[in-house]
Amino acid sequence: MDLLKISEKRRKIAFEIIKRLELEEILRETGQPYLVGSVSLNTVIKRDIDFHIHLDKEVSPKKAVDYVKEKLSKKVKNIKIKSYEHLSGLVMGFDYSYMGKWAIDLFFCTEKPDSAEHDRWIKPLLTEEKRRVIIQLKYYYLKRKLLRMGMSYNIYEGVLKNKVDNPEKFETFLEGKGLSLDYFRKRQGKKED
Numbered sequence: 001m002d003l004l005k006i007s008e009k010r011r012k013i014a015f016e017i018i019k020r021l022e023l024e025e026i027l028r029e030t031g032q033p034y035l036v037g038s039v040s041l042n043t044v045i046k047r048d049i050d051f052h053i054h055l056d057k058e059v060s061p062k063k064a065v066d067y068v069k070e071k072l073s074k075k076v077k078n079i080k081i082k083s084y085e086h087l088s089g090l091v092m093g094f095d096y097s098y099m100g101k102w103a104i105d106l107f108f109c110t111e112k113p114d115s116a117e118h119d120r121w122i123k124p125l126l127t128e129e130k131r132r133v134i135i136q137l138k139y140y141y142l143k144r145k146l147l148r149m150g151m152s153y154n155i156y157e158g159v160l161k162n163k164v165d166n167p168e169k170f171e172t173f174l175e176g177k178g179l180s181l182d183y184f185r186k187r188q189g190k191k192e193d
Helices: 003-021 021-029 061-072 114-125 128-143 153-161 167-176 182-187
Strands: 031-036 048-055 081-082 089-097 101-109
Touching: 003 021, 003 048, 003 128, 021 031, 021 061, 021 101, 031 101, 048 061, 048 128, 061 089, 061 101, 061 182, 114 153, 128 153, 128 167, 153 167, 167 182
Parallel strands: 048 101
Antiparallel strands: 031 048, 081 089, 089 101
16 A cells, blocks of 8 residues: 555645635635644645634634634534633634545634644655655554544654654654653544544
8 A cells, every 4th residue: 555645645635625615715814824734744644634723813713713614604514613722722623525534623823823833843854755654654553543632743753853763663752752652542532633
């Protein structure tokens, strides 16, 4: 199985979904949207699209969520909202079926999101070989239902900053950070990354 080709195909589908929903145009009405994560970094294994939106000063997270929810109401059902007060924002999440079931999360925040900075340090280090390793590790942990709650970020950090290139080295890397796979297992049933 060629995981690089799967990632490329899924990334293309993700951009088609963004266009079909007119997400960027709608989100720009509330602030500055940043496409982050696997679609931005071209490491898509899980069908997942993430935007972080730095809201305009006059737009509250609630006002933004209400606006976007209304704009998407004819195309999307079962929108869920979760508050992240410690991060000054709200997350709107929903599933969208197009060439498979996709999870879409929109994080509306009043402060510029760190995620945009995370992607900035990652992109220059993301060679084709490192991308291949990241995709393989993400696939490995997705199949074990552990690609959740920050696992992807840890994979990027392990591969790009610590020369991790297989699951054994990755798990050693996690232990060095005071984490283990149990940390991610305990979060089963919670939203995946």
